[in-house]
Amino acid sequence: MAAGNCLFGTVDSWLIWNLTGGKNGGIHITDVSNASRTMLMNIDTLKWDPVLINFFGIPNSVLPAIKSSSEVYGYIAKGSLRGLPVSGCLGDQQSALVGQQCLSMGQAKATYGTGCFLLYNTGNFPVHSSKGLLTTVAYKLGPKVPPVYALEGSVAVAGAALNWLRDNLNILPSFGEAQIHVPDL
Template identity: 65%
Template sequence: MAASNRLILGPLVGAIDQGTSSTRFLVFNAKTAELLSHHQVEIKQKFPKEGWVEQDPKEILRSVYECIEKTCEKLMQLSIDITNIKAIGVSNQRETTVVWDKTTGEPLYNAIVWLDLRTQSTVERLLKRIPGKNKNFFKSRTGLPLSTYFSAVKIRWLLDNVEEIRHAVSEGRAMFGTIDSWIIWSLTGGKNGGVHCTDVTNASRTMLFNIHLLEWDSELCKFFDIPMDFLPKVRSSSEIYGLMKSGALSGVPISGCLGDQSAALVGQMCFQDGQAKNTYGTGCFLLCNTGLKPVLSEHGLLTTVAYKLGRDKPACYALEGSVAIAGAVVRWLRDNLGIVKTTEEVEKLAAEVGTSYGCYFVPASQVYMLLLGPS
């Protein structure tokens, strides 16, 4: 279609939403926030051993490219000019850990997903080095207890168990990142000059980040014996990190990055102290904005960076409570038990039942996370 026949809607904004269960790309009208088009692709999870949860970083990246291209095709079918897309933001599953080779661009192991439990023995070994085996020993710096949940122990496991990663680290070829870092590095050029960065919200979920100083903590890196030179540069949640280097949106700046739960807090406009959001996805997460000061909980809640909307803007913090298994149960009912054929059927079946007669279904993995996880 000729350019003169395309709809001119003013500036548009694209959003990459890379979650545990799926990837989406959405395009909004920047002035009205109207969703113009989107595309979604499910992501496979691998369970090589009991309690282990992995994903293929290359499959994740392919899904991002597919969602962008399909959404752009849909926009063009609607006669919407994709050159009006002026910026792209990234929202991602947090804590999920990837290590890759910067010279080849290839992952050195599958991504270890946030709810993976293989690192319990690593946590127990690290606890022996802490006075009183206090899992909250580093909480004043990180806002987090020592747990299987966070990226530092996942990195430690990889360094202890994957020879290829140890070798790449010793040769200075290895890069670590949460999913946001992997996506941004790949989209901005990868091995040909890709930008290796993360934002403060994702960094605050690694257990290597000082949430007060907003920088990697050398003492924490020393405790976990993790080299600081393969960590990404920490940036704010709202600035230009780099430009798209391929595909339909080549040249468009990637200019926003938030871990998914922080992104939901911002998306729900919870910008005032005391405002909170609750979201239901693979897991269920409640975040409450605590303003410019991090608040430490004595009741099992996590303290996390909520957002930092610009290089020169202050960081805002949140308290977080999490339930690891929520929507994942629906997927399990569909894929493992075969009770439903589509996820949409679950609501219909639930609505037909007047009462549970006092019976509750709790996934065993959820009980395990409650016993061993952040709370």
């Protein structure tokens, strides 16, 4: 880091940096939804928290710029898509919230896969849970609009538990029969 040739970011910032040129002028950015999940961003100011980055010894210069979830960040630098704008970025579960059209306060979605993730849209103000849910930035659809926040609960082994019941205990012959066997468990 001392040599100034190091960048820190999440998968989205790496993808955008590479799409927009990488070492040859790539743009080092992330959006508020991904930045909020690093636990280094202040979700009230939408900026890197100076107390936290100083505590961890992370120079601000290695962090990506924090942008909204929807704006033109740069342009694809190479290949057949060269010149197309890179103009949207959302975290994993936050994109599911938008994709399932939970755009109003009070709407929620649950995504079930290896894990199960519930996001509840809390509107333009962060709500802090006393029940162990994570307060996160859901999205910010443009640089001049307020962010939308969410509460998130997750279970890491939802789908994996079904695999375990099927593969280790032989209780479920197939996932299709899970609904039939639930009353028996």
